[in-house]
Amino acid sequence: MHLNVALRDPLQPQPPTEDAADDEGPGSTAATPGQPRADDAADAPAGAADQAEELADRLRLSVEIPPLDPAEIRLPEEPDGLRHSVLVAGDGAGAGAAQLAEALGTPLLAEPSSQARRGSTAIGPYRALLDTALGEGIERVLLVGRPTLSRPVAALLQRRGVEVAAWRPRPVPWFDDGRRSERELTTAAEAAAFLGRAPREWTEAWSRAGAEGQRRALEVLQRAASVSDGVPGPLTARAVWEACRADGRLLVMGSSNPIRDLDLLGQPDPRADEGVEVLANRGLAGIDGLVATAAGAALSSGRPVRVLLGDLTLLHDAGSLLSLRGERAPQLQIVVLDDGGGGIFATLEHGALGEHRAYGQIVERFFGTPPSARVAEVCAGYGIPVHQAGTVRELEEQLRDPAPGVSAVVVRAQRVGLRQMSQELTRAVRG
Numbered sequence: 001m002h003l004n005v006a007l008r009d010p011l012q013p014q015p016p017t018e019d020a021a022d023d024e025g026p027g028s029t030a031a032t033p034g035q036p037r038a039d040d041a042a043d044a045p046a047g048a049a050d051q052a053e054e055l056a057d058r059l060r061l062s063v064e065i066p067p068l069d070p071a072e073i074r075l076p077e078e079p080d081g082l083r084h085s086v087l088v089a090g091d092g093a094g095a096g097a098a099q100l101a102e103a104l105g106t107p108l109l110a111e112p113s114s115q116a117r118r119g120s121t122a123i124g125p126y127r128a129l130l131d132t133a134l135g136e137g138i139e140r141v142l143l144v145g146r147p148t149l150s151r152p153v154a155a156l157l158q159r160r161g162v163e164v165a166a167w168r169p170r171p172v173p174w175f176d177d178g179r180r181s182e183r184e185l186t187t188a189a190e191a192a193a194f195l196g197r198a199p200r201e202w203t204e205a206w207s208r209a210g211a212e213g214q215r216r217a218l219e220v221l222q223r224a225a226s227v228s229d230g231v232p233g234p235l236t237a238r239a240v241w242e243a244c245r246a247d248g249r250l251l252v253m254g255s256s257n258p259i260r261d262l263d264l265l266g267q268p269d270p271r272a273d274e275g276v277e278v279l280a281n282r283g284l285a286g287i288d289g290l291v292a293t294a295a296g297a298a299l300s301s302g303r304p305v306r307v308l309l310g311d312l313t314l315l316h317d318a319g320s321l322l323s324l325r326g327e328r329a330p331q332l333q334i335v336v337l338d339d340g341g342g343g344i345f346a347t348l349e350h351g352a353l354g355e356h357r358a359y360g361q362i363v364e365r366f367f368g369t370p371p372s373a374r375v376a377e378v379c380a381g382y383g384i385p386v387h388q389a390g391t392v393r394e395l396e397e398q399l400r401d402p403a404p405g406v407s408a409v410v411v412r413a414q415r416v417g418l419r420q421m422s423q424e425l426t427r428a429v430r431g
Contacts, residue, residue, distance in 0.1 A: 012349050015356050063094030063115050064145055064172060065188075067273065072188040073103045083196035085140040086206075088153060089114035091282050093145030097167070098122065098272040100191060105198040106142075107206040109153070112241075112253060112262045113280040114145050119272030121203055123210035125217060125264050127152045128429035134209055137202075142167055142195050143182060148282045149263055157182070167191040213429035217265065220428045224421060225392060230412035232421065235392055236337050237261035240308045243399035244276045245269065249333070250301060252294040253280045254309030255287050256344040258337060262308075264425065287313040291320035291334065295406075298330030305330065306402070311338045311375050321382035323406065333402040334379070335395075339413035341370040346415065347422040355419075368415065379408040386410060 087101040089110035098116040101108035109126040110117040129135050130152040138156065143166040147153045157164055164182040167190075185191050221232050231239075237258055244251045253259040259280055269275030279297055281290060291314065294307035314336050323329055345351060345367040354363030364370070379386045385403055389395040390412045398409045 010349065012353055013359075015353050015359075063092055063096075064168065064170070065094035065096030065100075065116075067094075068096040068099050068188055070099075070103075073100060073192055074189045082199050083140055084137050084202050085142065085195045085198060086138055087142045087144065087195065088147055088156070089116035090143065090145035090147035090153075091280065092172075095273065096188070097144040098275075100188060100195070102272045104192060104195050105200065105203050106195050107198065107203055108268075110268070111145075111147065111149050112251075112259055112266055113278045113282070115275075115277060116144070117266065117278075118269035118275035120270060121198075121207070122268030123206050124266065124268055125210060125213045125429045127263065128213065128426045129206075129209055130156050132209070132430050134205055138162055140164075140195065142185075142191055144168075144191075146172070146282070149260055165191075165194045209431075213431065214265065214267070216428040216431065217425050220421075220424055221265075224417075228414055228417075230339075230390055230414050231337075231392055231395055233257050233337055233339070233343070233413060233418075234261040234265040234425070236335070236395060236411050236413070237308060238265040238267075239392060239395050239399060240306060240335055241266040241276060243396070244306055247304075249304045249306045250297060251276055251278045252290070252297055252305055252307040253278055254290050254307065254313045255281060256310055256313070256342065258308045258310060260344075264429075287316050289317050289320070290314075291317040294332055294334070295320060295330045298332050299328065304332070304402070306333045306335065306399075308335045308337065310342070311336055311340065312342050312369065312371065314375060315371055315373055315378065318378055318382070321379060321384055321406070323383065329405045331402075331404065332406045333399070334384070334406070334408040335399070336375055336379075336408060336410045337413050338375045338410050339415045339418075341368040341415060343368075343415045343418050346419040351419045376408075376410045379410070384408050388412065 086107045086109055087097060089097045089108060091111060091113045093110065093114040093116045095115055095118070097114065098108060098110065098119040101121050102119040106121055108116065108119060108122040110122055123129070127150040135156070139162065141156060141162055141164045143157065143164060147157070156162065165185050166182045167185045169186050185194060217234075221235050224232050225235060240251070241262055243249070253262060279293070281293055290307065290309050294305050298305040314334070346354070350363050350367050353359045354367070376386045376388060385407045387398045387408070388410050389398055395409065395411055
């Protein structure tokens with residue numbers, strides 16, 4: 001029997017006052033931090049063995065809105081159609097979502113695995129802008145795909161006074177009937193009519209805030225990289241993203257911090273009809289099987305793949321590094337952010353709790369979970385060529401020309417200070 005039980009927050013004790021913490025006994029005051037959130041799943045497509053080619057396409061693209069014929073988009077007449085709307089593209093949204101946003105001039109808030117993080121209206125660090133005065137001005141949201149990454153987006157979809165509709169031309173496997181309240185639209189014409197044309201000043205304000213926010217965030221990260229031992233996670237994600245833009249590799253993103261770092265710092269592709277294709281295992285068990293997922297993506301698509309994952313994610317699926325004689329090897333570059341444990345919880349409530357003496361050791365043990373295994377030696381033990389990178393420049397050099405077959409790049413990083421860095425990045429983006 002399998003039971004799913006929904007529990008109300010808070011799921012952890014309230015942080016004690018400093019006086020109370022002093023009375024609790026010995027503990028560690030040094031909590032080790034990280035970044036955002038862990039969410040839900042998009043079911044993997046299924047198909048019979050004799051439909052392997054079709055299945056490979058679905059695995060590679062897995063989108064709800066494929067590229068549109070321009071004739072499908074009937075633009076609403078001005079001025080009645082002018083609205084302060086945004087298009088939220090979640091996992092698997094598809095290129096058609098980006099086309100519609102560009103045609104209407106609508107700000108596009110697209111997750112990396114949406115296949116829609118592209119076009120002239122796509123906003124990079126959108127999630128940090130949703131709680132600003134600009135974000136508070138949103139009147140309508142068109143949802144495409146499944147949003148899985150951030151609480152600010154979830155809060156936007158539930159915000160009072162914001163009208164939400166979902167564009168779903170066909171049934172999707174993740175939809176839970178009766179648990180979503182948005183109005184469903186099935187055609188591009190309906191979606192365009194709901195969004196309306198965006199006022200030019202509205203979209204320009206979003207584009208300006210996104211570009212300036214990303215510039216300020218990069219300055220924060222570059223300062224941090226200059227004084228720390230290793231490469232900050234968001235800079236690693238950005239370097240991997242840029243490498244895939246340059247060489248056209250299919251990108252598989254690890255759960256927890258890596259995909260959220262990319263969501264914050266990945267520069268959207270300027271054209272709506274092309275861009276980096278990103279796969280991600282979105283789910284409660286999202287860190288399981290990531291190496292196998294990346295290898296399978298390479299073998300099924302026939303394309304070279306680059307995967308970015310954390311050290312714990314790699315160790316959860318280290319057995320998939322095993323290559324058997326006589327089997328075809330994937331063209332796969334594995335990039336491991338090695339920060340000595342699970343950093344994602346540090347920016348959640350657990351991170352605040354871990355800063356108190358009474359809970360520091362407990363939070364580190366159960367959420368930091370520092371491993372004893374040495375990642376580079378684990379990879380080498382499976383016969384995988386390993387390179388190590390301790391600076392952004394070293395990382396970029398290793399990404400530029402991957403060795404044939406399977407290879408690994410282990411990127412040195414730190415968890416200490418991640419909570420503070422996450423807060424500083426959010427402030428920087430908001431200006």
